[in-house]
Structures are given as structure tokens and as C-alpha cells.
Amino acid sequence: MEYSEAERMVRAALSKKRYAHTCNVKEAAVKLARSYGADPEKAALAAMLHDAVKERPKAELLQILRGNAIIAGNAAGSPAPVWHGPCAAILAKTQWGVDDPEVLDAIRYHTTGRAGMTKMDKILYLADMISAERDYPEVGELRALAVENLDAAVLQAVRYNIRWMEECGKTIDPLSREALEDLERSAQAQKNTED
Numbered sequence: 001m002e003y004s005e006a007e008r009m010v011r012a013a014l015s016k017k018r019y020a021h022t023c024n025v026k027e028a029a030v031k032l033a034r035s036y037g038a039d040p041e042k043a044a045l046a047a048m049l050h051d052a053v054k055e056r057p058k059a060e061l062l063q064i065l066r067g068n069a070i071i072a073g074n075a076a077g078s079p080a081p082v083w084h085g086p087c088a089a090i091l092a093k094t095q096w097g098v099d100d101p102e103v104l105d106a107i108r109y110h111t112t113g114r115a116g117m118t119k120m121d122k123i124l125y126l127a128d129m130i131s132a133e134r135d136y137p138e139v140g141e142l143r144a145l146a147v148e149n150l151d152a153a154v155l156q157a158v159r160y161n162i163r164w165m166e167e168c169g170k171t172i173d174p175l176s177r178e179a180l181e182d183l184e185r186s187a188q189a190q191k192n193t194e195d
Helices: 002-011 016-035 040-049 058-066 083-093 101-108 119-130 139-148 152-165 173-193
Strands: none
Touching: 002 016, 002 040, 002 101, 016 040, 016 119, 040 083, 040 119, 058 083, 083 101, 101 119, 119 139, 119 152, 139 152
């Protein structure tokens, strides 16, 4: 799938507000990709598709996960608010002609993160958190960190995400906790080599 085709599909599938968010995430992802030596075209495609099925009914998302059990893995056991990531990745692979694992994984894990996040995973996760319309109190800190250090910004973003979910009493996907532990280990290892 070419980017222009993805853009047309997503514009037709999403509300104006969600499409505007998607475009903002794309802008942030491309900027981060250029800053950190990743492919801006892959970042743009992943960003354009990341929320492509977010507004579909939960029953439909669950059906996509169950109908593609091998690809989905245990995604159906995750909290429902994160299903749109794996579902978009599944449809990108099975129906939309996207075969780049880097793009597919970034889409799949953009809400949860995961242990061993790739650079593209980090870029999309962070772009989603710092897109232009975001206005939560910590967004300025994350935007500033994003300019300085991708890994530090993603680590802080995952920390905030987990904290917010805990404060709201929401179920936290185990992938997010694994991502946090992995990012903290990497940050500590980096600090140890610098000392």
C-alpha cells in the first residue's frame, strides 16, 4: 500500500477529529524519523495506519483478532482499548498490502509498547503521545525530551502512560509493563557505561 492510498482510506474511515490526530501523528513521526535516522516514509505509513480501525465497534475488532488468531497471538486477551493496534496491523498485512515488519510492528505496538522496541516502534509510540493536538500537562516535557533523546522520551512516555492508567483504575496491558522494565534496564545500562 502506498502512502497516498493509505491516506485516502483513513480519511474515509475516520471522524474529522481522529483523522486530524492521525495527520498530527504522521507529522511528528516523520520529524522524529528524520531526527533519529529512521525511514520517514515508513514512519509516515505506520502513522497514517495506526488508528485506522480505532472507531470500529469492539465486537468487530474482537472478530478480527479471533479470525486471525495466529497473527494476533494473545492480543484478544489484552484490554479492549488497545485492540485497534493489533487489528490495524492484521488488516494492513492481510488486506491492505503492507508487508514491512517494521511498519506492521510499529502499528501493532503503538499503544502498549513492548520489550525490545525497535526505533520505529519508539517513533510511532512517542509521536502518538506528543502529536500537536495533545495538551495534557506533561506533553511539553515529552516534546522537549523527544528533541534531545528518543530513548529517554519513550521511557518517560511509557512511565506516564502506566501512571495515568493506574490513576484511572484501568487495566494495564502486560506488554506495557514489559516495555517499561526493558526501557529502564536499557537506560540503567547506558548510565553505567557513561559512569
